[in-house]
Amino acid sequence: MNHPQVDLAAMARQEMMERGFEPDLPAAATEQAATARQTAEPGLPDLTALLWSSLDNDDSRDLDQIEWAERAAGGIRVLVGIADVDSAVAKGTPVDLHAATETTTVYAGIRTFPMLPERLSTDQTSLNEGADRVAVVVEMTVSADGSIGANRIYRALVRNVAQLTYSAVGAWLEGKAAMPAKVAASAPLAAQLQLQNEAAHLLRAARDRMGALTFDRAELQAVVDNGKVQSVEGRRANTASRLIEDFMIGANEVMALTLRDAGVASIRRIVKTPERWPRMVELAAHSGDHLPAEADPAALNAFLVRRRQADPVHFADLSLSVLKLMGPGEYVAARPGAEAEGHFGLAAHDYTHSTAPNRRYADLVTQRLLKALLAHQPAPYTDEELDVVASNCTLKEDAARKVQRDMMKRMAAVALADRVGQKFAAVVTGVTPKGVFVRISEPPVEGRLMRGERGVDVGDQIQVTLLSTDAERGFIDFGR
Numbered sequence: 001m002n003h004p005q006v007d008l009a010a011m012a013r014q015e016m017m018e019r020g021f022e023p024d025l026p027a028a029a030t031e032q033a034a035t036a037r038q039t040a041e042p043g044l045p046d047l048t049a050l051l052w053s054s055l056d057n058d059d060s061r062d063l064d065q066i067e068w069a070e071r072a073a074g075g076i077r078v079l080v081g082i083a084d085v086d087s088a089v090a091k092g093t094p095v096d097l098h099a100a101t102e103t104t105t106v107y108a109g110i111r112t113f114p115m116l117p118e119r120l121s122t123d124q125t126s127l128n129e130g131a132d133r134v135a136v137v138v139e140m141t142v143s144a145d146g147s148i149g150a151n152r153i154y155r156a157l158v159r160n161v162a163q164l165t166y167s168a169v170g171a172w173l174e175g176k177a178a179m180p181a182k183v184a185a186s187a188p189l190a191a192q193l194q195l196q197n198e199a200a201h202l203l204r205a206a207r208d209r210m211g212a213l214t215f216d217r218a219e220l221q222a223v224v225d226n227g228k229v230q231s232v233e234g235r236r237a238n239t240a241s242r243l244i245e246d247f248m249i250g251a252n253e254v255m256a257l258t259l260r261d262a263g264v265a266s267i268r269r270i271v272k273t274p275e276r277w278p279r280m281v282e283l284a285a286h287s288g289d290h291l292p293a294e295a296d297p298a299a300l301n302a303f304l305v306r307r308r309q310a311d312p313v314h315f316a317d318l319s320l321s322v323l324k325l326m327g328p329g330e331y332v333a334a335r336p337g338a339e340a341e342g343h344f345g346l347a348a349h350d351y352t353h354s355t356a357p358n359r360r361y362a363d364l365v366t367q368r369l370l371k372a373l374l375a376h377q378p379a380p381y382t383d384e385e386l387d388v389v390a391s392n393c394t395l396k397e398d399a400a401r402k403v404q405r406d407m408m409k410r411m412a413a414v415a416l417a418d419r420v421g422q423k424f425a426a427v428v429t430g431v432t433p434k435g436v437f438v439r440i441s442e443p444p445v446e447g448r449l450m451r452g453e454r455g456v457d458v459g460d461q462i463q464v465t466l467l468s469t470d471a472e473r474g475f476i477d478f479g480r
């Protein structure tokens with residue numbers, strides 16, 4: 001299946017450079033990272049006795065977020081601990097300057113290109129199991145109706161008691177598998193995770209009522225063994241990954257509101273009202289359903305929920321089509337008192353990125369703004385600097401998405417090389433001047449429609465045959 005002449009790791013590095021990244025850490029940044037470590041000033045609250053845990057992918061080593069919850073007056077008090085990366089990476093230092101240029105960790109499948117040196121992102125600034133770390137703690141109380149109140153943000157010492165995975169905990173919470181060993185060994189930890197799941201369900205139900213969009217999509221990932229692609233497969237969200245998503249969204253909203261209410265300029269994460277809303281109206285009509293002429297997230301979510309119930313088999317295809325029609329998110333600098341656009345997909349008016357400072361530069365900048373506010377110090381960035389950061393983060397996020405897409409195509413081409421001639425169900429995902437693109441369902445691989453492409457549009461469901469693959473160029477060609 002694998003092609004020895006195709007050096008995927010070298011291709012990933014070349015792809016990074018062509019997209020404007022610097023895949024090699026500058027010497028000055030390497031030198032700084034060798035001795036850098038978090039600093040914890042005296043007097044920080046000590047929360048290391050709490051039963052903190054992390055949930056992430058099986059192979060994650062850069063742990064940005066840990067969680068803890070308890071029942072309290074008014075609901076469930078949730079604490080989200082976020083790695084205090086700034087305490088080890090000061091603004092303007094070589095590591096920071098490199099991170100400001102790269103802006104994001106790029107997960108290229110065959111290789112990961114970290115935004116921060118690995119000694120920091122997977123060690124000194126990672127919330128690793130058993131390690132005492134400084135964290136920015138977002139505290140919020142989730143009420144019975146899913147609203148968030150009693151918000152506080154502060155810095156504290158924390159200790160991750162259990163590094164857990166989405167796959168194992170999700171299967172247990174869904175009743176599909178036994179408790180993971182770490183959970184089975186600790187009744188308090190099991191109760192803790194169940195309470196967190198209860199809070200997450202309340203948060204999600206409230207967002208659903210507000211019109212946050214409901215999707216079901218499989219993200220393609222490669223199974224790599226000893227540098228060789230074995231297969232590609234779809235990875236879907238489960239109860240555990242949705243739990244973290246719900247807490248992450250809540251923490252990001254609290255962060256955005258805290259900075260806004262304090263009159264601090266900040267970086268917002270927005271998703272604009274979709275320009276291709278009329279096409280979404282067409283998709284609904286093709287399904288025998290209805291959407292209003294004016295974009296309405298609540299109406300769109302109600303349509304998605306109805307379609308998931310009516311046709312669960314094809315709901316992933318519909319989800320993908322709507323996501324493509326919505327377009328990507330972007331970062332913008334928000335001035336105090338100015339009206340900022342919200343996040344259409346989350347039905348959130350105030351939203352930022354703050355929970356992954358090891359992986360995203362926008363989150364690190366937001367952390368610095370918050371820490372300056374807590375310390376009653378001037379903001380560390382001018383409005384003009386925030387404009388530049390927001391613009392560069394948006395550009396590099398788009399570039400990273402292209403690196404990941406192109407490398408995944410190469411790895412998928414390797415994995416599908418022996419399936420040429422097979423037929424697949426597909427959905428049209430793009431109609432551009434460069435061509436028509438489709439995604440098959442199993443595995444969820446995207447390629448170009450080279451035959452029979454006339455007259456199709458995003459969201460159309462068709463049957464295709466795999467015509468050819470070219471791993472070196474990342475070409476996967478289909479025909480109707």
